[in-house]
Every structure is written in C-alpha cells, then in structure tokens.
Amino acid sequence: MDFSIQFDEVNRLIRNKLFTSARLDINMDLFFILLRGIKERKELALLFNEEILEKLIFVLEKIENNYRKAVIINSILFIMDTMKYDYKKNRNYMTNLFQSYLTIIEERGWKEIKDTLHLFFMLGIDKSTFIQEMCRRYDEKKCVKFLLKLGIDFREKERKEFSYLSFLYEQNKRMLTRFDVVFHFYLLTDPDYMENIDIAGEYLEFYGNKKEIFTNWKFSSQGWDNRYVRDGIISKEEEAIFIEIGDLYNECKDNKSKFDFEKKQKGENDHFEEISVSFISRLRTPKVQNLLERFFHKKTIFEIACCLPVDNFEINNK
Numbered sequence: 645m646d647f648s649i650q651f652d653e654v655n656r657l658i659r660n661k662l663f664t665s666a667r668l669d670i671n672m673d674l675f676f677i678l679l680r681g682i683k684e685r686k687e688l689a690l691l692f693n694e695e696i697l698e699k700l701i702f703v704l705e706k707i708e709n710n711y712r713k714a715v716i717i718n719s720i721l722f723i724m725d726t727m728k729y730d731y732k733k734n735r736n737y738m739t740n741l742f743q744s745y746l747t748i749i750e751e752r753g754w755k756e757i758k759d760t761l762h763l764f765f766m767l768g769i770d771k772s773t774f775i776q777e778m779c780r781r782y783d784e785k786k787c788v789k790f791l792l793k794l795g796i797d798f799r800e801k802e803r804k805e806f807s808y809l810s811f812l813y814e815q816n817k818r819m820l821t822r823f824d825v826v827f828h829f830y831l832l833t834d835p836d837y838m839e840n841i842d843i844a845g846e847y848l849e850f851y852g853n854k855k856e857i858f859t860n861w862k863f864s865s866q867g868w869d870n871r872y873v874r875d876g877i878i879s880k881e882e883e884a885i886f887i888e889i890g891d892l893y894n895e896c897k898d899n900k901s902k903f904d905f906e907k908k909q910k911g912e913n914d915h916f917e918e919i920s921v922s923f924i925s926r927l928r929t930p931k932v933q934n935l936l937e938r939f940f941h942k943k944t945i946f947e948i949a950c951c952l953p954v955d956n957f958e959i960n961n962k
Contacts, residue, residue, distance in 0.1 A: 676712060679719035692723050698737050701744065710748040714756065717745050721763035731768025742769050746777055754793050761794065772802055779809065788812045792820065818952055822877045825862075825886075826949035832861055833889060833936055835927050864890030879953035885939050892932065896922040 697720055707713050720741065731738055742764055749757060765771060774796070778787045791813055803810045862868055863886035872878045878886070896919050926932060940948055 679716055701740055704744055714748055714752055718760045724767055725763055758794055775802055784809055784812055788816050792816055818877050823949040830945045833927055835924050861890050863887045864894050885935055892926055893923050
C-alpha cells in the first residue's frame, strides 16, 4: 500500500505546527516526544522528509534548554542516517548543525557525545574538521582531554596537520596506560589487598571483582605483549619485574592445579581463594619484597605511575 499521501499530510501538519505557530513551546513538547520515540520505532523516521530536517536548524535556535537541543540534534542525525541523507547535497546545513552541537558539547555526558559525533562522522563530517573546531574553541590541553575521553585517534593526515597536538595526545595516552598498568601492579602486589577489597567492597570500581586483579595480569614468561616497552609506557627493567611477579602467581596456580575433582566441582571461587592466599604468602618473602623495593625505590604509587620512563621511545619515534 502506498502511504505517500498520508506522509505528505503528516509533513504538512508538522511544518504548520513548528514553523508557523506562535506557540512553539507547546508544540515542541509533542515534537520532542516524537523525536525520542523514533529510536525505539524506526518506522517513525518515515514521517520526516529532508525539507523538515533541514528547517529544524531554525527551531534549534529558539530552544534555550541545552538538554533538549542535544537530544533533538542526536535524533535529527539518527533520522538522517536511517534515510541515508546525502551529505554532499547540503554540506552547509550539516556544518551549521555540527556548529550548533559543539556549542553545548561541554555539558553533555561522554557516552552521549560519542554517539552523536559518530553519527556526524557517518554522515560526512570529517574528523579533521572536529579537531580543527576543538583547537579553535579550546586550548591544547583541553583538546587532548576531549580527544582521549572520546577515543578519537589521529590518522596520518591529522598527525601531519596537528603535529604538536598529536604529540601531546600520544604522550597523554601513554601516561594513562602507564597509570592503569602500574596501579594494577600495585594492587596485585599489596599483601593486604585481599583484606582491603573486602572492606572496600562495592566502592572499589576499578575492576569488576577481586579475581580480575589476578587473572587480568598481562605479564608472565608464558606470553606477554611487549608493546608496553616498545611504546615507551614501561621500561625493560619494569617489564622484567612484572614478568617475575606474573610467573610467581602462575606458579601458585600450577601448584594448586592438582586438587581433586570433587573440590573443583564446588566452584572456582574456592580454588581462587587458595591461590590468592598462597600468592600473598609468597609476596611477603624477602626476595619478593626486595623486588618490589627495586620497582618503587621509595617513591609513592603516584610518583611512579605518573612518570613515563626515559627510554629510546622518543629517539625511535623522531
């Protein structure tokens, strides 16, 4: 059945309500509900044609509530993506919509910003344009913060165009990775960790549960990703210590692998508790304590975690 006549009539009503009515605030409530419903019922996107979508930029200018404005922009993009909107046909409109969104970007949640920017990129806005706009609006440190939070990496083109910003971005990205790895190591080798995590309980959100502190450790002689040294995140000496601690944990795990089948049937949790108790007792030995002292060399966790190693990284990447 051809619904084109009905769709034309609905579009006429929307135009009359939104673009000619003096009481925009009342009609906007209904329009806002309709837009939010489109993500749950994609077929509602058929109620809009390109003319209405492109005229909505004028409606956005009259909306003072930035939350509503962000939701409407996201919904417009969603509809455009659904209808395969031709970006090349009206670049000016898409650029204006993009500019309108950037004025409120600081007030939005990161997940929502990622979703909206992804739609902009899908519809034709280039990532270089986004980086240029960030540079124009914010200082370099704030630009780097935005790009890291949003997970927007520099392509070769942007690395050449924004060389210093790209350098800051990579340096900060390495620093964040180092902090994660070193803090993980700190938790792994703290003899009081098992007791502390029971006290902290749900407040410790760095990992899903205490088992992950052990099972997610990436370093051992059985295999590890040496990109951490290659990318200048940890030194070779630190990597050697990480591997030694990983081997120590695996040794405790292997020693407990001979328990009987009935005990295994009781669940992995019991087995894990035995391994962790054995591992913690090994951590208290003078040999391991000397190893940890060598790693931290009387500095705090933050002093170690927030200082990239002086390595061949800079030389190799010049």
